Structures are given as C-alpha cells and as structure tokens.
Amino acid sequence: MEEHQEVEQHHLQQVLEFYPFEINEVKLLSSRSGRTTWEVDTNEGKKILKQASMKPERMLFIAGAHQHLYNNGLAITPIHETKSGGICIGAGSLGYVLYDKVEGSEVIYYNKEQMLKAMEFAGNFYQASIGYLPAEESKTRGRLGKWHKLFRWKLQELEGNKTIAESYPTDAFSLLFLQHVDEMIQRAKEALAALDEQVYQEASKEVSSLRGFCQQDFTLARFTEVDGSLFMKELHSITYDLPTRDLRIILNKMMKKFSVWDDQLVFDLLRAYHKTNPLSENYYKILNVDLLFPHLFCAIGHKYFLAQKRSWSDEKYIWALQNIIALEQSKGDFLKRYPFIYRDIISGHGEGN
Structure with missing residues (x-):
C-alpha cells in the first residue's frame, strides 16, 4: 500500500511539473466514479487538479469547452494552461x-432563490456555449x-x-414496479412516436449549425454562490445536443427533491431560464416530449435489476421507487393540464403566475 501511494505521489508530481506554479x-479531496480530485496549494493560490478515466482526446473536448465558456464571459472558474500552452x-x-478553486456558499435544491438563479445560469450557459469548435x-x-x-x-x-x-413474485420492489410499469411503457411509446414530428428534426438541424452544447449531468453540486451570484466550479462533461435536454435533467432533479411535480415552481423555473435563453415554441414542444418519457422510472429500474447500487438496502430502493412513482404521476398530470407550456410561460398564465 505504501509503495502504491509513493508511485501515485510521484505520478502527481510529474503531472504538476507541467504547470508554471510552485507547489506547496x-x-x-475525493476519488469516485473514475474521477479523482486534489487541492493544490501553489504560489498563486489554491487550485483543483482533476484526474478522469477517459481518453485524453475526450478530456481535450471538455477542457476546450470549459475555456470556450470562460472566454465567452460565463461565470466559470479559469482553467490553467501548461508551460507549453496545453489546456489538459x-x-x-x-x-x-x-x-x-473558488470559495463560496453551498447551492441547494430547497432554496428557491438559488434554484431560480441556477435556471438563469443554465440559459447563460447555453448562450455562451454557442459556436464551440473543438481542437482537431x-x-x-x-x-x-x-x-x-x-x-x-x-x-x-x-x-x-x-x-x-x-419472475420475482415475492420481491417487494418488483411488485411495486409492476403496478406502474405498463403506464410508464405507454408513456415511453407516446414520447418515442412524438419524435417523428417535424419539429424535432428541424430543431436538431438548427442546433447543429449553432454548435451549442449541453452538460451531461446538470446539477447544483457544480455551483457555488459568490457575492449573491452563482459561479460554476467545474465542467464535468458536455455533449452537442438540444438545450432542452439540460432543462429536462435539471427539472427532474429539482422536482425529485420534493417528491412531487410542483406546477407553480416549474413555471417560475422555466420563466427564469427563458429570461437568459428564450426558446421558440418548437423547443418547448420537444421539452414536453422529453418530460413525458419516464427517464427517472427507467433509471431506478436499471439500477435495481442490474444491482448497480450494491450499498443500497432493499428499503432504500423501495423508497426511491415510491418517490419516483409519485413524481412521474404528478408530472403526467401536469403535462395533461399544460399541453402548451410555451404559451403559459410567455403569457404569464398558469400556476406560475
């Protein structure tokens, strides 16, 4: 074990020697899911060194996007170049x-003011992402x-x-899963069929020409609050995709914390996003489709039947499933009440007014 730590320390030292800083x-800080981070105290302040299990070419794609966002004025931490000018x-x-390393206050899901700021930031993020041309x-x-x-x-x-x-007639999770799976399968089929409409193809072509990107996993954990404004601590991953993908992911994450699809809060959040990245009606039609698809229900089933969370007890799995069922059902009710989200956002009508 000691020999392994010495090898790792030597490897770290070699990596840090590429940068123009004196290391104190x-x-x-953390090591999980193929990513390890260290706090590095230097002669020019504290830095964060992140190691990721990915091909350098992929890291270059993400690091270039990070620099692109920073150069376009997004409130994101500066990325440092090596002595030879490399960004990773x-x-x-x-x-x-x-x-x-940026010091600030924690950003949480139960603070509505911070949640609204996060949605405005998400709009700014996409605007700043437009035009990204990665290195060859x-x-x-x-x-x-x-x-x-x-x-x-x-x-x-x-x-x-x-x-x-x-095939598991006495398993409590499976029994609860089976009570709702047919409804979720039907919703998934409806969402899949809706993608055949022209608006999806048109939006995809438009975004392809814009060269804008989304995050793979939009979460409040990547933010800190500095002097009343949100600041992005790191860029985890990106993909070229429709901006509505980030909207679906962050809305699902936020509402899951409350175990219910809160109409008023959702409208307030979408209006906050629309301030900084106003989208056309077609994009909100696509958002409706993406929200209709039961992503969260699929995900909890995937985790359970593949035993991905080995540390989770049966009780925790069942609690998570109950939470997601309540959320998906209330979200389904929301989509029935507001089939035209865009019109309610623009007009100020709906529960969020």
Whole structure:
C-alpha cells in the first residue's frame, strides 16, 4: 500500500511539473466514479487538479469547452494552461485538468432563490456555449438526431425489466414496479412516436449549425454562490445536443427533491431560464416530449435489476421507487393540464403566475 501511494505521489508530481506554479502542498479531496480530485496549494493560490478515466482526446473536448465558456464571459472558474500552452494533460487512459478553486456558499435544491438563479445560469450557459469548435485532436460527443435510438433502447430495457420483475413474485420492489410499469411503457411509446414530428428534426438541424452544447449531468453540486451570484466550479462533461435536454435533467432533479411535480415552481423555473435563453415554441414542444418519457422510472429500474447500487438496502430502493412513482404521476398530470407550456410561460398564465 505504501509503495502504491509513493508511485501515485510521484505520478502527481510529474503531472504538476507541467504547470508554471510552485507547489506547496497537495491534498486528496475525493476519488469516485473514475474521477479523482486534489487541492493544490501553489504560489498563486489554491487550485483543483482533476484526474478522469477517459481518453485524453475526450478530456481535450471538455477542457476546450470549459475555456470556450470562460472566454465567452460565463461565470466559470479559469482553467490553467501548461508551460507549453496545453489546456489538459493526457497520460495513457487518464486525462488531467487544472483550474482555480473558488470559495463560496453551498447551492441547494430547497432554496428557491438559488434554484431560480441556477435556471438563469443554465440559459447563460447555453448562450455562451454557442459556436464551440473543438481542437482537431478532440474526440467529440453528440446526441443530436439520436433521441429515437436512446428512447427506443430505454423502452426495450423497460419492457425487459418488466419480464424480470414478473419472475420475482415475492420481491417487494418488483411488485411495486409492476403496478406502474405498463403506464410508464405507454408513456415511453407516446414520447418515442412524438419524435417523428417535424419539429424535432428541424430543431436538431438548427442546433447543429449553432454548435451549442449541453452538460451531461446538470446539477447544483457544480455551483457555488459568490457575492449573491452563482459561479460554476467545474465542467464535468458536455455533449452537442438540444438545450432542452439540460432543462429536462435539471427539472427532474429539482422536482425529485420534493417528491412531487410542483406546477407553480416549474413555471417560475422555466420563466427564469427563458429570461437568459428564450426558446421558440418548437423547443418547448420537444421539452414536453422529453418530460413525458419516464427517464427517472427507467433509471431506478436499471439500477435495481442490474444491482448497480450494491450499498443500497432493499428499503432504500423501495423508497426511491415510491418517490419516483409519485413524481412521474404528478408530472403526467401536469403535462395533461399544460399541453402548451410555451404559451403559459410567455403569457404569464398558469400556476406560475
């Protein structure tokens, strides 16, 4: 163990020597899900060194996007270049990036003011992302025009998990899953069919020409609040996709905390986003479709039947499923009441007024 730590320390030292800073101290912050971060105390303040298990070409794609956002004025921490001008370092199957550590207040889901600021930031994020042309060596990632494939794969897995659940007649999770899976399969089929409408193809072509990108996982954990404004601490990952994808992900995350789809809060959040990145009606039609698809229900089934969360007890799995069922059902009711979200956002009508 000691020998392994010495090798790691030597490797870290080699990586940090590429940067034009005097290193005083290095402290491990976290190591999980293929990502490790260290706090690096330098002669020019504290920095964060992130190591990710990904090809350097992918890290270059993300680091270039980080720099693009910063150069376009987004409130995101500065990324540091190496002595030779590189924005990241590759070492076999690992990539490294170094950026400033930003001190601020925690941003939480139960603080409505911060949630509204996060939505405004999400709009600014997409605006700042437009026009990103990565370096030629980058390995890019995009989901434009691929939603049919993604929805179809998730639907097939959902139907497969139904079959698995039927084979466990005494399993409490499976029994609860089976009570609602047919409704979720029907919603998934409706959402998949709706992607055949022309608005999805048109929006995909428009966004492709804009060269704007989304995050893979839009979450408040990546923010800190400094002097009343939100600041992005890091850029985890990106993909070329419709801006509504980030909207669906962050709305699902926020509402899941409350175990219910809160109409008034949702309208307030969407109006906050619309201030900084006003979208046309077609994009909100696509958002309706993406919200209709039961992503969260699919995800909890995926986790359970593949035993991805080995540390979770059966009780925790059941609690998570109950929470998601309540959320998905209230979201379904919301979509029936407001089939034209865009008109209610623009007019100021609806529960959010």
